[in-house]
Amino acid sequence: MNRSFARNGIRFILPAAVIIVLVIFLLNSRAGHRLSLLNVEELSDYLRSFGVFSVFLGAAIVFIQVIVPFVPFVLVAGANILVFGLYWGFLLNYSMAVLGAIAAFMFARYFGHSRVERFLTRYPAVTGFNKKMEKHGFFYVLMGRLIPVIPSTAISFGAGVTRVRMRDYVIGTIVGKLPIVLLESLIGHDLIHYNQYKGRLFVLCVIFILLLLVGSFFKNKLSGKPAE
Numbered sequence: 001m002n003r004s005f006a007r008n009g010i011r012f013i014l015p016a017a018v019i020i021v022l023v024i025f026l027l028n029s030r031a032g033h034r035l036s037l038l039n040v041e042e043l044s045d046y047l048r049s050f051g052v053f054s055v056f057l058g059a060a061i062v063f064i065q066v067i068v069p070f071v072p073f074v075l076v077a078g079a080n081i082l083v084f085g086l087y088w089g090f091l092l093n094y095s096m097a098v099l100g101a102i103a104a105f106m107f108a109r110y111f112g113h114s115r116v117e118r119f120l121t122r123y124p125a126v127t128g129f130n131k132k133m134e135k136h137g138f139f140y141v142l143m144g145r146l147i148p149v150i151p152s153t154a155i156s157f158g159a160g161v162t163r164v165r166m167r168d169y170v171i172g173t174i175v176g177k178l179p180i181v182l183l184e185s186l187i188g189h190d191l192i193h194y195n196q197y198k199g200r201l202f203v204l205c206v207i208f209i210l211l212l213l214v215g216s217f218f219k220n221k222l223s224g225k226p227a228e
Contacts, residue, residue, distance in 0.1 A: 040192055043079035054083060059096045066100030067107075069153060073097075077181070078188025090185045097181050101156045101173045108160025117161045126150050130158045137168035145176025148215035183208060 047054040058080045065076050081089035108116040120126045129150055133140040141164065144155040159169050183204060190201035 040075055040078040040082065040188065043075060044082040047079060047083045055092065058083060059092055062093055062096035063100040063103070066097050067104045067153065067156070069151070074184050074188045074191075077185040078192055081185055081189040082192050086185070086189055089189075090182060093185050094177060094181045097177050098174055101152065101177065102170060104153065104156035105160040105166070105169055108157040109166075112157075113161050116157045120154065120158055120161065126154050126158050129155070130162050133159060133164055134162045137162075137164040138172045141169050141172030142176045145173060145180060147211055147218065150215075180211075 047058050050057050058076075061071075061076050062073075062080065065071060065073055077089070077093045080092050083089065084092060120130070129140065129144065133144070137159075141155065141159060144150065145152065150158075156173075187201065187204050187208065190197035190204065194201065
């Protein structure tokens with residue numbers, strides 16, 4: 001084993017170990033179970049209880065939620081908005097969502113390739129999407145982020161087991177995550193301040209529902225099912 005191989009191994013193993021530890025903590029610990037049962041205001045109060053360390057917990061929750069969704073993203077996004085404000089809360093949500101998606105991609109490509117590949121074969125829409133993503137990586141990663149064709153986590157892991165270039169995946173994720181995270185952050189913000197932003201919240205929800213409908217249409221096409 002040469003030094004270069006050892007360095008590369010450490011570079012990928014350490015982030016994977018951190019991800020695994022965080023996932024185990026959030027899914028199996030008492031604190032993780034408590035997080036999954038909180039609403040937006042309760043979660044924001046829980047974050048505030050950590051004082052200056054609240055930003056690290058808020059970031060970790062978004063990061064893990066992107067890899068292993070255990071609570072709705074809108075809940076996490078709304079809590080961070082409530083604690084850190086719309087501007088800084090959005091930046092936290094967006095940056096961690098992008099980093100989490102990249103971490104999932106790298107994990108699938110370098111560590112869990114065979115297991116992820118076997119898991120994804122159960123879902124025809126994911127298989128069809130992956131075939132198209134291999135030919136047009138950037139475009140389909142971008143569209144997959146903008147339109148909820150399949151779950152974001154499936155896109156991240158699915159891209160990792162295809163021949164999509166990492167550059168195309170990263171750029172498509174950075175660009176595609178921006179509007180959808182902004183949309184979900186604003187929905188989370190407006191849900192908290194419903195009386196002040198009920199009009200905007202209605203418009204945002206309509207946009208989100210339209211994206212879901214468009215995504216459902218394309219999902220049916222990818223899986224070979226007739227659109228309902």
